[in-house]
Amino acid sequence: MLFKSGIGFIVLEMPCSFYERVLKKKEVNGLAAVHLEILKEDSRTRARLGKLHTPHGVIETPVFMPVGTQGTVKTITPEEIKEIGAGIILSNTYHLFLRPGHELIREAGGLHRFMNWDGAILTDSGGFQVFSLGDLRKIKESGVEFRSHIDGSLQFLSPEIATQVQMALGSDIVMAFDECAPYPCTHEYAKDSLERTTRWLKRCKETLTTTDTQALFGIVQGGMYEDLRRQSASEIIELDLPGYAIGGLSVGEPKDLMYEVLDYTVPLLPREKPRYLMGVGSPDALIEGVMRGVDMFDCVLPTRIARNGTAMTRYGKVIVRNAGSAHDFGPIDPSCDCYTCRNYSRAYIRHLIKAEEILGLRLMTIHNLRYLQTLMREIREAIKEDRLPEYRQKCFSDYGYEFD
Amino acid sequence: MLFKSGIGFIVLEMPCSFYERVLKKKEVNGLAAVHLEILKEDSRTRARLGKLHTPHGVIETPVFMPVGTQGTVKTITPEEIKEIGAGIILSNTYHLFLRPGHELIREAGGLHRFMNWDGAILTDSGGFQVFSLGDLRKIKESGVEFRSHIDGSLQFLSPEIATQVQMALGSDIVMAFDECAPYPCTHEYAKDSLERTTRWLKRCKETLTTTDTQALFGIVQGGMYEDLRRQSASEIIELDLPGYAIGGLSVGEPKDLMYEVLDYTVPLLPREKPRYLMGVGSPDALIEGVMRGVDMFDCVLPTRIARNGTAMTRYGKVIVRNAGSAHDFGPIDPSCDCYTCRNYSRAYIRHLIKAEEILGLRLMTIHNLRYLQTLMREIREAIKEDRLPEYRQKCFSDYGYEFD
Numbered sequence: 056m057l058f059k060s061g062i063g064f065i066v067l068e069m070p071c072s073f074y075e076r077v078l079k080k081k082e083v084n085g086l087a088a089v090h091l092e093i094l095k096e097d098s099r100t101r102a103r104l105g106k107l108h109t110p111h112g113v114i115e116t117p118v119f120m121p122v123g124t125q126g127t128v129k130t131i132t133p134e135e136i137k138e139i140g141a142g143i144i145l146s147n148t149y150h151l152f153l154r155p156g157h158e159l160i161r162e163a164g165g166l167h168r169f170m171n172w173d174g175a176i177l178t179d180s181g182g183f184q185v186f187s188l189g190d191l192r193k194i195k196e197s198g199v200e201f202r203s204h205i206d207g208s209l210q211f212l213s214p215e216i217a218t219q220v221q222m223a224l225g226s227d228i229v230m231a232f233d234e235c236a237p238y239p240c241t242h243e244y245a246k247d248s249l250e251r252t253t254r255w256l257k258r259c260k261e262t263l264t265t266t267d268t269q270a271l272f273g274i275v276q277g278g279m280y281e282d283l284r285r286q287s288a289s290e291i292i293e294l295d296l297p298g299y300a301i302g303g304l305s306v307g308e309p310k311d312l313m314y315e316v317l318d319y320t321v322p323l324l325p326r327e328k329p330r331y332l333m334g335v336g337s338p339d340a341l342i343e344g345v346m347r348g349v350d351m352f353d354c355v356l357p358t359r360i361a362r363n364g365t366a367m368t369r370y371g372k373v374i375v376r377n378a379g380s381a382h383d384f385g386p387i388d389p390s391c392d393c394y395t396c397r398n399y400s401r402a403y404i405r406h407l408i409k410a411e412e413i414l415g416l417r418l419m420t421i422h423n424l425r426y427l428q429t430l431m432r433e434i435r436e437a438i439k440e441d442r443l444p445e446y447r448q449k450c451f452s453d454y455g456y457e458f459d
Numbered sequence: 460m461l462f463k464s465g466i467g468f469i470v471l472e473m474p475c476s477f478y479e480r481v482l483k484k485k486e487v488n489g490l491a492a493v494h495l496e497i498l499k500e501d502s503r504t505r506a507r508l509g510k511l512h513t514p515h516g517v518i519e520t521p522v523f524m525p526v527g528t529q530g531t532v533k534t535i536t537p538e539e540i541k542e543i544g545a546g547i548i549l550s551n552t553y554h555l556f557l558r559p560g561h562e563l564i565r566e567a568g569g570l571h572r573f574m575n576w577d578g579a580i581l582t583d584s585g586g587f588q589v590f591s592l593g594d595l596r597k598i599k600e601s602g603v604e605f606r607s608h609i610d611g612s613l614q615f616l617s618p619e620i621a622t623q624v625q626m627a628l629g630s631d632i633v634m635a636f637d638e639c640a641p642y643p644c645t646h647e648y649a650k651d652s653l654e655r656t657t658r659w660l661k662r663c664k665e666t667l668t669t670t671d672t673q674a675l676f677g678i679v680q681g682g683m684y685e686d687l688r689r690q691s692a693s694e695i696i697e698l699d700l701p702g703y704a705i706g707g708l709s710v711g712e713p714k715d716l717m718y719e720v721l722d723y724t725v726p727l728l729p730r731e732k733p734r735y736l737m738g739v740g741s742p743d744a745l746i747e748g749v750m751r752g753v754d755m756f757d758c759v760l761p762t763r764i765a766r767n768g769t770a771m772t773r774y775g776k777v778i779v780r781n782a783g784s785a786h787d788f789g790p791i792d793p794s795c796d797c798y799t800c801r802n803y804s805r806a807y808i809r810h811l812i813k814a815e816e817i818l819g820l821r822l823m824t825i826h827n828l829r830y831l832q833t834l835m836r837e838i839r840e841a842i843k844e845d846r847l848p849e850y851r852q853k854c855f856s857d858y859g860y861e862f863d
Contacts, residue, residue, distance in 0.1 A: 125810075125811075125814045125816055126807075126810065126811075127811060127816050127818045129816065129817060129818075130817040130818065130821075131818070132818065132821075150814075154810070154813065154814055155785070155806070155809075155810040155813070155814075159785065159786065159806065159810075162786060162788070163788055163804065163806060163807070164788075169804070169806075169807050169810075170807060171802045171803055171807075381559070381563070382563065382566060384566070384567055384568075398575045399575055400567065400573070402559070402563065402567060402573075403530075403567070403573050403574060403575075405559075406529075406530065406558070406559040406563075406573075407529075407530075407531060409558065409559070410529045410554075410558055410559075412529055412531050412533065413533060413534045413817055413820060413821070414531045414533075414534065414535070414536065416817060417534075417536075417817070417821075
């Protein structure tokens with residue numbers, strides 16, 4: 056290719072895209088493919104306002120990431136994800152590994168191109184899913200043998216394979232292959248599990264050779280035990296990764312216990328790196344998490360309850376499928392600016408849900424995701440304007456406290 | 460309200476909308492709420508090029524109308540229906556009568572507002588559906604008693620009720636409550652049935668008082684018997700309605716027989732009125748119908764097979780869910796300009812379908828409906844340019860003749 060650039064140079068055989076060159080420049084500057092720029096730290100809480108730089112765009116933090124398990128945020132298009140305001144989504148290694156297979160997605164040019172999404176993607180490692188299979192899986196030091204939930208076939212995931220799969224997917228953020236200990240579990244189990252997670256993390260790090268375009272996040276485990284969380288954090292931080300997640304929470308423990316664990320775990324993580332709390336998406340837990348210093352969240356909650364006919368609003372949940380909505384010709388939430396609330400009544404959406412029409416699932420999904428994007432935007436504004444605790448109070452009181 | 464118009468008048472209490480005034484003016488000119496403007500008649504076939512004027516827009520004919528049974532074209536939004544190029548859709552009285560009920564839709568301000576669709580709507584009368592219920596219905600001269608497919612409750616539809624329901628829905632085109640005789644059926648049954656249809660039509664006409672905004676179409680019945688089609692056409696034309704449909708076709712008879720019935724039935728209908736062939740949507744039958752003088756068509760075929768993973772293209776059907784598409788990273792049809800073909804590969808859509816993801820159903824629906832809109836546009840262009848028979852030949856040969 057022969058290019059004539061705007062400033063008069065002749066460039067022969069562009070070796071890589073403009074973005075790749077920017078990235079390489081960043082590497083020279085010592086920055087990883089994904090890194091956090093902290094804009095402000097709250098004076099009264101641990102909350103931070105920031106920008107997460109990724110090869111597929113800059114994302115304002117704290118951020119909620121919609122879940123697109125099988126390479127699609129259920130029911131909606133990439134354009135709709137953008138209109139909702141999301142710049143990063145999560146997709147699942149376990150599901151894509153089994154179907155359609157990572158080699159097919161590699162052949163398609165990676166997951167971004169396969170699903171036509173040019174925003175950022177974080178992929179989990181499949182660890183959580185295979186450990187959730189219970190009797191269908193067998194843990195070894197080398198990895199986990201399990202049976203596919205689709206066809207019962209025997210499958211194997213290891214730190215190396217999970218990382219290679221994510222390399223084929225081409226996600227911006229690659230999660231370490233970890234063990235998420237169940238709740239409750241003994242100190243002994245949690246200790247074994249976190250130590251295996253650390254050993255596995257080293258293997259993930261050795262496997263990932265695409266650090267110019269992909270960033271590996273380690274995961275702090277250790278159950279609900281402070282000493283184990285300290286041990287885990289200290290072990291994984293030693294590997295100097297571009298980001299850190301807190302795993303093993305939101306697994307059935309009381310919320311107060313989750314907040315307690317966050318209270319002592321988040322401060323163990325390096326200030327300058329992004330912090331991701333896995334599997335959390337209820338409005339109250341998002342606010343509490345942000346106040347404890349978390350930058351990133353994901354959860355299937357908003358999309359899953361949407362498809363069950365439950366809308367999230369700032370004034371609490373609305374069970375749109377209930378009879379109360381039958382003659383309600385107003386929107387789900389008059390204060391909401393989403394496509395659904397701008398164009399459709401509760402009565403119509405209820406009809407769609409009762410009649411099992413797919414458009415109902417779409418409209419509900421769009422609304423719930425937009426609600427969480429609005430919540431996160433308001434949280435960021437509150438941090439910026441030094442009024443996060445007051446914002447929290449208002450949210451909780453508007454919602455009627457029992458937030459989920 | 461106090462208005463100051465652009466040309467200097469002060470208007471106090473606008474009595475009705477601009478469109479309503481235009482309609483009233485049209486009535487003065489002797490034109491119905493819905494009427495056909497014929498732009499051209501083909502010299503070698505009976506095809507006509509026209510514009511169907513409705514209270515919700517002008518539609519180029521011949522036209523294919525997507526079906527939105529329950530007040531939604533399955534899986535897609537009104538904006539998407541427009542992007543596909545459709546200006547008129549069909550919705551079903553039977554379904555909306557049972558759920559959510561026409562009184563609720565009246566309360567919402569009519570079906571257009573309820574579903575947020577400002578294009579034209581044709582509603583069927585429910586006749587076809589209740590007659591399809593077999594043992595679950597009982598025909599009387601007054602109407603049809605039937606059991607709801609939703610909850611088994613006893614229900615009743617009559618010419619009066621079906622018309623009143625459609626008045627509540629506010630559709631632009633109101634279909635007569637007819638009996639669609641099965642295929643095959645005896646001469647005696649078909650004769651009884653068409654005569655009842657005529658008697659019922661008179662009751663529909665008496666019931667419809669909203670002729671300034673709604674147009675009643677009568678339906679020619681008479682099975683596959685030429686003498687009965689003549690009798691039916693002659694009886695219903697006497698009522699001088701704004702449009703006429705041909706019912707009782709596409710009910711299981713061979714296509715050649717359908718074309719034969721069209722050959723002698725269409726010429727019985729008044730030249731200046733729109734002609735609608737009910738339940739036809741396969742590409743070959745659309746072309747054959749147009750050539751026999753039909754202006755309007757509807758069918759669930761494109762949307763239904765879309766949801767089963769079958770795409771319609773100018774080169775024949777593509778079973779996207781088949782293994783052949785697994786590694787095909789090109790679009791369903793490279794010549795198609797729909798949202799789906801512009802953005803997604805067969806491989807991705809196949810993955811979505813196999814993984815039972817709703818986005819797959821959406822993308823397939825968009826493609827199939829756009830294919831038919833493109834087909835109809837090309838048919839109109841061919842009429843305009845005096846090459847419809849040649850266009851037919853090319854279509855059939857591209858498709859591989861066996862057109863459905």
